[in-house]
Amino acid sequence: MKPPETFFHSRLFRGLGNEELADLTAICQRRRISAGEQLIKQHSTAQNVYVVVSGTLMIERLSRSGRRQVIAFAYSGDYIGFTNTEEYEYSVVSLRETELQSFVRREFLALVDQSSTLKANARQIGGNVLAQTLDQLFALGQKKAHERLCFLLAQIGRRQCGTQNADIELIMSRQDIADYLGLTIETVSRAFARLKSMKLIEIVSAHRIRILDNAILEELASVH
Amino acid sequence: MKPPETFFHSRLFRGLGNEELADLTAICQRRRISAGEQLIKQHSTAQNVYVVVSGTLMIERLSRSGRRQVIAFAYSGDYIGFTNTEEYEYSVVSLRETELQSFVRREFLALVDQSSTLKANARQIGGNVLAQTLDQLFALGQKKAHERLCFLLAQIGRRQCGTQNADIELIMSRQDIADYLGLTIETVSRAFARLKSMKLIEIVSAHRIRILDNAILEELASVH
DNA sequence: CGTCTATTTGAGCATAGTCAACCGACGTGG
DNA sequence: CCACGTCGGTTGACTATGCTCAAATAGACG
Structure with missing residues (x-):
């Protein structure tokens, strides 16, 4: 069977x-x-x-x-x-x-x-x-807003790495992300803007993010 | 045996x-x-x-x-x-x-x-x-500094309640508390001062705290 | 095209972090 | 016995990060 x-x-x-x-x-x-x-x-x-x-x-x-x-x-x-x-x-x-x-x-x-x-x-x-x-x-205890966002993106990225290219899909809302990272939606939004200006990510749409520099992203996300 | x-x-x-x-x-x-x-x-x-x-x-x-x-x-x-x-x-x-x-x-x-x-x-x-x-x-995700401190004090208080009176002994250093609550030592110190000014606690010595109003302390500490 | 919602952006404010001075307890050595 | 130094903790002044409130924008959908 x-x-x-x-x-x-x-x-x-x-x-x-x-x-x-x-x-x-x-x-x-x-x-x-x-x-x-x-x-x-x-x-x-x-x-x-x-x-x-x-x-x-x-x-x-x-x-x-x-x-x-x-x-x-x-x-x-x-x-x-x-x-x-x-x-x-x-x-x-x-x-x-x-x-x-x-x-x-x-x-x-x-x-x-x-x-x-x-x-x-x-x-x-x-x-x-x-x-x-x-x-x-x-x-949550040790990291700044943009680092926490890297933590989430790196985590999702690792999850989806097999599936396709470097794009990751964010199914959850900004409010969900905020409540996951212990931030407000505004701060999450600004953290996205900051990572974009750092050229680590590209914001294809609100729920689709392209990773441009995974090494630095992982470095900022690192908890070890 | x-x-x-x-x-x-x-x-x-x-x-x-x-x-x-x-x-x-x-x-x-x-x-x-x-x-x-x-x-x-x-x-x-x-x-x-x-x-x-x-x-x-x-x-x-x-x-x-x-x-x-x-x-x-x-x-x-x-x-x-x-x-x-x-x-x-x-x-x-x-x-x-x-x-x-x-x-x-x-x-x-x-x-x-x-x-x-x-x-x-x-x-x-x-x-x-x-x-x-x-x-x-x-x-860590949702609470302010003084609330996080209440969280710790309430937790230790519950642990030690059987042992003696309302005094609790803080064996750990301020740095340990700070790293537990995701804060700095200065902020922890100010949080103690704040709880004292709110008449929730009395600071007998740096490592001995007396709980004056456990109900409000628990309320601020509450995660449910 | 208009409406609704989610998201972004901006301005001002509050909280927590940084840096530095200070305090008090304790221990050492003169 | 007291001066001195050290260490942990507190306090103050300033800065930065993140929050609040408000307005603007962008999509999604009828």
Whole structure:
């Protein structure tokens, strides 16, 4: 039995035997959500885990006072809901039509228990989530506005490098970027202008950026 | 066989049977490090996990450019090195004489695999680490200097509430606080002065703060 | 072509950073 | 015992970065 092809492009399923893949397939549900739809509501009980097949999601956190912190953007192959707490700590909304694989968390964890490969993969994913959050923490704590923007652009660039040329597509709005980097939209806009004047990027359109000097961009973005 | 008393005050060991505790005791090493000593070096391979018995540790991250982000302070009962990656993402240094329980990571993970209670506990700890990091991320992204300081004071206050009165002890230096909150020492100092003038705190000495109005402090600190 | 929304730009302001002086605690050595 | 130096912390003056408010512009879409 050959598992669906989409299973393969995700790190979660790397190195699994056919039997393990069959078990996963058995508990895997397909789900498709449209742009702007909410997948996970902050403080709801964590009942599912998801793998993004296609599309883009935004993970965010809202405070009582209405302030918002965007935690991450998730693309094809990313994992959602791999929380170790019983409640989701964040909301997840889609930025455009998104296709997902959905697993009941309890069933998924049971399978993870049975397969050492799957366990290692899941552990690695959890580690990457934390590592990525620590990178962002460093950027917010130590970097100036234009450097934070480089951090985001470099991150997206790395994600999309295989897909095409040096152009990157920014699916999210300026407000989303601002809330991700701990800035205002105006400052984000000025940061774009600054990187443009530094000849690091070209602003093809508001949502399409061309990287002109990736080395310096990465240097400014660097958190190591 | 009664396990050593120190095992009990840590969430990691909650609800374990005597046999599980005996297994843990068998692989547990005691370690004592003095103030300023480094326990973990950034980018070294993750070979051990630790539980703090007494003392205080600081978890930090250094970049090539010399900038530093303090990630957390760890006190009695906290866990160190519960990374899911093969390398430590951070350094850990002690702020004062510190006593630790040390486990070989591989052996520890093997025991975790065998005990569902221990597994649940370890998972919860991982979740708390991420939750705490997300709180800090929110504070750095969305809060002003004096609010960030409230965030730290409230956090330490909650930690120490059982121990004594409303006084809290700040073991770390102003520079450590600054690098934790993404500020400079001067701004931290002014933030202290501001909270004092707001009558939220009393500065008994540079490293001893008395909370005068915990409700407002918590309100300013709140990330929810 | 007009309307709506997202984004950019500008002017002024507030917050935090920089640089420098100062203060107080502590320890050393005369 | 006191003068001196060091270190960590505070305070002040000035600067720069980013925020606020407002206006202009650019697309998207009917």
